[in-house]
Amino acid sequence: MGFMENLNVEELAQQLMTVLTTYGLDVVGAIIILIIGNIISKIIPNSLTKMLNKRGVDVTVVNFLGSLTKMTILIITLLLVLAQFGVQTASLIAVLGAAGLAIGLALQGTLSNVAGGVMLLFFRPIRVGDFVEVAGHAGTVKAVNLFTTEMATGDNIQIILPNATVWGSAIKNFSFHDTRRVDFLMGISYNDDINKAMEVLRRLVEADERSLKDPAPVVVVSELGDSSVNITVRVWCKSGDYWGVKFDLTKAFKEEFDKEKISIPYPHVQMVKD
Template identity: 75%
Template sequence: MMENLNLEELMQDVLAIVTTYGLEVLGAIVILIIGNIVSKRVPKTLLNVLTKRGVDPTVINFLCSLVRMSILIVTILLVLAQFGVQTASLIAVLGAAGLAIGLALQGTLSNVAGGVMLLFFRPLRVGDYVEAAGHGGTVKAVGLFVTELSTPDNVQIILPNASVWGSAIKNFSFHDTRRVDLIMGIAYEDDMDKAMSVMHAIIAADARSMKDPAPMIAVAELADSSVNFTVRVWCKGGDYWPLKFDLTKAFKEGFDKEGITIPFPQQVVHRVDG
């Protein structure tokens, strides 16, 4: 008899709970289902849109994860609100905790922000030769936290993204063409027109020098020991250093062949006796 009474009381308690909280439980289940579906479909749609626009995969993964996490957090807050939990105070606690974590990790977060900006605006790409934050090298990788460079003598440089984004970036590989600038000097006694003709002929004979824009040779300075010419030649970006080295050598050989002197620095000293 006592067992039947306890069973009836238990059934009454269950019925009371279902009657009181049934709609809340049902609503919470619906919110969880909808939130789970949205947290999967929205990042997938974002992934497709950003992929079509050519956004870097690292940024895409980061944003998709951030969006999914945000949707799940909102879903949990809505479920708690369904049961009468005061979410405003909970949000305030989470905000305070987020602020404390942000202040503790502000250096790391600034690197993440710099990495996102670098990956979105793409001022440098893997394979480009750049100068940034006081260092120069070929870009090997651009991540969310650091940028990796490799110097011409194969030294690895790891730069925090905040310092890269916060500094002037000089990208030598951005354009397809570059201009080779040389300063060539001849003796005052030599024929300037003849020297210019020799240099023009040497430039024209090199297939790497571009015809448009046309090469330029001009008298730039009457220096202490020489008449200096400014030589400007356009070429493909990949030919810059080989062409610069080869032209320097060819100019010297051409001047020697034509009897044109490249003077070394000298001073005239006047002696006063007595």
């Protein structure tokens, strides 16, 4: 029994030596290729990103090209590892090409996301930092990657949309133009002086330094409502000042109307006793 055990151990050791002799260098070479490929997949995309940033290339383009470069290097590394073990990469590529149609049909969604990412990169309807509304979601664009677009809402909730959805939807980009128009609708009582109310509104708008002179602000009577005379105020400002102008002037209009004794009608609830 002991002799048989010694024989099995010797046979196992001999087989192990044969494997190491035959494939040892290939395994070591494959490991070295993987290590080098992994290092290169980090160095080259980072270097490319730094170079493009120095040249002022759009951040969206930089991130997309960085992701694409890293993926390409990893694929090349995998092919080199297979070649190290004697796999004919040319034949493998031919087989993959033949199977490409079936894979493409199975991964239609994924490939359409890549195509959507390419279209977003080429036409650039959105850029990193833009505030947009797309597919029913509104937020600031954080990144456009190979497969997805990442956004953050005003309260900093992450939204990740497939690129195909972004490209296939109507995109409302609030940051595309340098200026935006802020609209207000102020209602006054029929007993109040319309001209006085309009003068108060115009004075407050012109006093705000964020209000642009060209296009000029507009203050007009837009509607005779059921219980109020409605005055529309339109103010142009820089896109980044939109919400500040909106909030500050709304507060200023109410406070100044109170000082000038101009009433703002509002619904009254009347209690009826039996």
